[in-house]
Amino acid sequence: MIELSQVSRTYLEGSTPVHALLPLDLVIDRGSLVAIVGPSGSGKSTLLNLLGALDRPSTGSIKIDGVELTGIDDDARTRIRREKIGFVFQFFNLLPTMTALENVLLPAKLAGKKDAATVERARQILGRVGLSQRLEHRPDQLSGGEMQRVAVARALMMDPPLVLADEPTGNLDTHTGQEVLKILTSAVDGRRTVILVTHDPRIADLADRVLTIRDGAVVSDVRTQKNAVA
């Protein structure tokens, strides 16, 4: 479960404050697929970065599974990212000198895990995203869709309870984008929450909950019927 209370984020552009996110209270349940939509510059990425412990809020507190994210040091937040959160970004997700397999293994290796079981798991995940034939390919030998699938595989590698994706399909054609989305949605299960930022209106159909943000404030919060969580 993710809890935000009175979370806001203000950037300083020179000496003028930019209120990217106004104070916000929000609870996101475990095991749901949440879509964040809104016009450009509305604060979607800002919110996602806060949820992902990549950024610190200007005010308020964020808890993931009861663990307070604010006020802990950088190493602790890094550990949380490593173990509890998976990321997929719009582009340039992969390390160019590493193969697909190595990219997927990256979070495990950063955590010091490199046993055979870990490698096997990475292979399996890559197989799940349909890339068992691309294990030893480097990013420059992969297509855009394939790269995003590797990124998704990496996000799932540590089996995190939370996956965050910031416009994961923004750089892909419709068809490829659909494939990537499918993989992401299928990652949602009773334990895992997936939150994605998108401009794609069709995602609303897949999501359990759609948050619309405008000018730094959540202007609508819709829970869809079919999959509502108690």
Place this chain on the structure above:
Amino acid sequence: MLSLLREISLRHLVHSPLRTLLVLFGIGLGVAMLVATTAVNRSLVGAFTETVGRVAGKADLVVTNGDVGVPSELVEAILDTKGVAHAAGTLEVITRQPGGDGPLLVLGVDFLGDRYFLPFKSTAGQDAVEDPLELINDPVGILVSRKLAERQKLELGGALELVTGEGTKAFRIRGILEDEGPTAAFGGQVAVMYTEALMLSFGRGERVDRIEIAVAPEHTAAAMQVVLQKVVGGRGRVEGPEGRAQHLAGILGPLEAGIQVAGLIALMVGMFLIYNAVSVAVAQRRREIGILRAIGVSQGRVVLTFCLEAGILGLVGGLFGLLLAHGLAQLALDQTTGNVSQFYAPIQPTPPKITLDLGIYGVLSGMIATLVAAYLPARAAAHVDPVETLRRARSSATARRRLPHRKMLFAGLLCLLPAFATAWLGAEVLVLGFVSLGLFVVAATLFVPSFVLIFRRAMGGIFEAWLGVPGRLAVDNVERSMERSVLTVAALMVSVASGVCIASWGRSLEMSMMDWVEQSVPADVLITAGSPLADQHNVPFRPEMMERLADIPGVDVVQPARIINQEVGPLRLQLLSLNTDRYLAQQERRKRKLKYTEGEVQRGELYAEPRIMLSENGARRLGKHPGDTLEIDTPTGRHKFEVRAIFVDYTSDQGLGFIDRRWFQEYWQDDLVDSMDLYLKDGVDVDQVVAEVKRRFGDDRALFITPASKLREEIRRVVTQSLAILKSTDFITLAVALLGVVGTMLAAVIDRIREIGVLRAVGATQRQVAVSVVAEAGFLGLASALTGLFLGVPMGLVFVRTVALASTGWHVDYSFPAAAAARVAITVVVTAALAGLLPGRRAARMDVTEALSYE
């Protein structure tokens, strides 16, 4: 054009102060070294000129004869020559104050003779110059320069203690000289005495160091030179004052070569730093350039803009370099002066001046170097593909430039051929030696890409096993930015190799010299006055000292050694005279042997006839072999010596002649002794004898009593000291490693900001990010250390066998400077890794969200 410059250049200069400072410092350092080396050189040459011109302000011609001096009665003969308007003898004694401040120059002036050349006024008290009778009648009367008086709070009528041939002696101050002309020379460490008194106190016979001559108006100096040379005959050399300065300055040759090499390396280093800095600039602005290109800015304009930016940086950096240059020059000069004045000629150079022409030269070189260095990265900027940068969809791996490492390897191998050929052909030819050194550097540089690739393969696993993901990333990134890595490694390699090369020379020289000292100086105790060695600063003893020393219990034999500078043909030879039979007997007794290269000397041979033994370098320069005749001008005219043998000797880089004391006394009319070498009876304790000498002659700090064991130390110290200037290459290595690697890694970090963001997002700690940067820097350092050591060996060999041989004439056996090489190598690795800390920290501290949105 200018608007483009303002847009994409100036804004960045202000916004990345660290990078801007780095460039400015890099250029500044290069320019500073270039300017400083020239300034030091000028200062030294100036000091030589001054040494010669000291009193020769008004002289048209000067008569000199090495250290031996010119008989003073020659003054009369010269004055009687038609066409001579004025002539006066001058005597110079270099001595020091007991426990005091470095060398002091005492000028002997004949106040009763021709006063035309007296170029100074005295102020305080009765005017000694105007009314010299009192001074002349006082055998210990002395005039001191105002600077000296002020520095040491000396007062009229007070005492000035000086080291003389008979120990310390107190002189009475009878006047203070205004600081002008010769008095201002020699750093103001100047005093003046009446010639006769000076001769007496310092045991100088009836000889002056110089006779100055003014030619009558209706005659030319050139014509008179010929006439007077006939009058003087073999008793001296008649020259114009400048000719003599050049003669002395020629001695600087070897040193100058070293200084020039240092300047050249500095410039190369500067260019590398500039290249680096502009690369950083391009990396930082890749996207911006992409946009500019997309909206229709031509490639040419992009290149021009970057070059213009570099030019501006070059100008500012150059000016900053001029500020640095002064301090640097002073430092280098201080290092050199002691060494030069101990062994060549006593000098007190004026502080180095950064003159206008030097300033312009420095700034221009800086700007040109900057433009040349900036061109490559600027061109790379122009080739930025607008679509590629704007899309950003692809990883930058596709953009990496591959160096044609195989072709380069092949070209490098081809370079080796002429490199070895010139090394082999060029033994003794300075220019070929430098060519060979250059070719080795080029060859090694061409090998660097292949080496880096192989080394990366070899170390990849090790780095990954040791440091995990950061280690892996480090070596990956080295390969990814090959051009940058190769340049960094090449620059560091050259500086490491230069360090090793110079150290090879030092080490080889030290080893050879130690061996030589062991074999050629068998005495147990050496005694000198004024300086621990018989050099330009020591004050010779009167011969009576010999008997007084022989009386000391335990002393077997006293060997009187006299060593003077003697001009022989074009050479300024060191002439050593000893009681050769005693010397050879002691050699036999101690089972030591001189290293002869041609001929050999038996006991009695040098005594019986005027015969000379020449050092190898001197013989080569004079083109003499055993059996040849060498003519030497002495105070009693020109005398012939038969060359008896050639031997290895490192006393002087100009050459050494070795004769018997008998001939020296006879021909030179000189019975002074520079060094009293004691041979003790078997089983006598050296320390006891030393203590006894001290007891009898006073524990006077003017007397240096050196046991043979200490002599070795002393020689070692002198060798190290004389190579101190070359140590500056260590400093260069450090500077390159530091600045170069900081620049390289800064560029690397900026190139990969997004990637670092991704790393951090998927769970890399700050530490891991920093480690990857530091490890990459360390890897570059390691590669540089290895290639540098590898290149340092042939460079050292060529240097020892060719460059050093050509400039000193010394055949030195090469020995590898293991300790120094290890030191340089470790320095470069550690410094490189440390230099990675700053960019590493910057990478680690980056705001993750900003890094992720960086474009």
